[in-house]
């Protein structure tokens with residue numbers, strides 16, 4: 107047994123002591139490598155046709171907003187320094203059909219929303235989702251074959267091109283195809299260029315995994331039906347969560363086809379993909395911290411099992427550290443408020 111005396115006199119001869127830089131808050135600040143800035147954040151917002159704002163049960167702090175409330179929210183976000191919003195429509199089920207016809211309506215809700223936002227807050231960048239799932243009665247991201255057993259790729263891409271051009275016409279800054287059809291980035295780029303929208307950027311949901319973390323969002327926009335009503339699952343177009351190489355390959359295809367942003371979705375469970383894509387590509391990289399990531403922090407904090415603010419901040423920092431330039435997050439507004447209050 108060692109004598110207590112010996113322990114007291116024990117000294118390690120270390121060439122480096124990393125704890126030296128952790129001793130005080132100011133030293134830790136000097137050594138900090140990664141920061142989440144307001145400028146990095148995109149706020150996803152849900153728009154509905156009419157009625158008062160409605161809370162989304164599983165996503166505290168998120169509301170379905172009517173057009174007027176949406177514009178007001180955008181004005182507040184812009185004032186806080188948030189650079190962009192991503193708009194998702196929650197449509198009345200009566201507007202949905204098998205083919206998602208409403209997506210081609212030049213007066214559809216999301217296009218009116220874009221025009222209203224760009225008129226009120228021109229400096230705020232607006233991102234729109236290019237996918238058919240908000241518009242289809244079956245909730246799939248594309249057009250089904252006659253048997254309802256397959257989402258037809260090329261027919262769907264043609265519809266997406268039409269949607270993207272309508273969105274560009276409405277004044278959107280960034281179109282964001284979230285459907286995972288093959289070849290859609292190149293086709294959308296060509297359609298936008300052909301229509302004269304050479305400066306409309308494309309944010310590709312390039313590594314979008316078939317994830318259980320989307321559950322609360324599907325409730326929020328009323329598209330939860332998809333997996334239930336058809337035998338077909340979204341895993342026939344979204345990526346297998348088990349695959350890393352495939353994610354990089356698909357994203358590199360999107361880069362080659364002209365994507366201005368690549369995206370990894372979800373974020374927190376896919377930090378390895380974010381890092382690998384950051385190293386593989388020079389294109390601006392986005393990560394989507396999805397509804398389930400948001401909901402689980404809220405739920406655990408409500409139970410008293412996690413510290414809400416610390417877990418929230420750590421979750422975002424981890425996404426930045428993994429290599430994301432931009433984060434789509436439902437926490438965007440409160441992070442911007444916190445940064446403002448700190449000065």
Ligand SMILES: NCC(=O)CCC(=O)O
Pocket residue numbers: 194235284319320321322323324395396397398
């Ligand atoms: N196309 C947008 C989404 O699917 C959002 C998913 C989520 O937040 O869970």
